[in-house]
Amino acid sequence: MNNRPITEDDLHAYVDDVLEPERRAEVGSYLADHPDVAKRVAGLADQRELLRAALAPIADEPLPPELNLSRMIEGRRRRSHPAWWTIAAMLLLSVGGFGGWVARGSLGMSPSGLAALAQEATYSYNVYAPDRTRPVEVRASDTAQLVQWISGRLNRPVNVPDLANSGYRLMGGRLVATQHGPAAMFMYDDDHGSRVVVLTRPMSNADQNAPMTAHADGGATGFAWADNGIGYSVVGEAPAESLRPVANEVRRQARAI
């Protein structure tokens, strides 16, 4: 006979018909030898059928109009301007023809370069990410408006990175003030509510191109880099090793344009 003892789990798996054929046969012969257990199992099998039969009519009902899925998808598409989501996009600040920013950076004694950008991003994160009332000025639902506003202030066409594949949803964004002029800040959150901030602005003279560098300040960690005169920093409270792929994704999208 069988070596493995029959368990309560086996009996339920028998009722639900999810046993491997061999084990099913073993349980079957056990039940043949134990009429009292067999009676109980037969009762549970009847119960299962009764429950299914009692609930089956619900699944046969015609769906009410409010559960029309294609209408929901259509409604969302109209609300969220998917063009902005599907253009795999980063702040596209078209290079060339806009020399004004570069000239301006040389005026003051203020810190410049990647370190300044990293600091600004950290400040923005520290101020806005803990804000429960109004972390962003313009919400993701008004992405088109956000892009128009920020593009106007930065004097360049701007797009928003899509971090859905990294598990982060866009919450929205705002313009922030830095010593080097306006910068765009976008905020995202994941399913656990942890937030990350992407800050970007044109670089002043220093560090027009700079490789990705990690930075940390208090609880916040981040990565900053610059490509073709545009600086980026991604800041969050997630550990550096889980933040780095997010920064890589932002950089990849920016370079893909």
Next chain:
Amino acid sequence: MKDMLAQVEPLIPALRRYARALMRNRANADDLVQDCLERAVSRWHQRRDGNVRSWLFAILHNLATDRFRQASSRGRHVSIEEAGEGEFQGGAVQEHRLMYLDVLDKLAKLPEEQRAVLLLVAVEDLSYADAAKVLNIPIGTVMSRLSRARERLQQELDGVAGAQGNVVILRRQT
């Protein structure tokens, strides 16, 4: 989003069935399914697991749990309307209709956590592993809740629990 429509739409009847059996009220259940679908539409791209079915049931179950919690913290009961009424006018003959109403009544008496496991496994055909994922509990807990749910429902159906329970209470009172 086309693949979403193709994958999710066929599952809506099962979601409604589960929601109805949990909530026992058509309007509340459909409301719950609507919330679930809205959430599924907005998070479709964040879905990591390949199994759409258990992903949807997990969303639905979490929403239901929130509702139950809200309802109990407000100090009122979730409405237990006659779930079966009006649902079996179709093919079911009178005798079956009464049996069905009876089993649904008795199902409603189970603790919510046991009811959820029994419905997911016995009615919605989720594997034990998928049910564990949906409910966010270990598979061993799924098995023990399933066992308790079935035993208890069986006692109710046999009329044993009620009778014995009453006897014990009567003896204690006298």
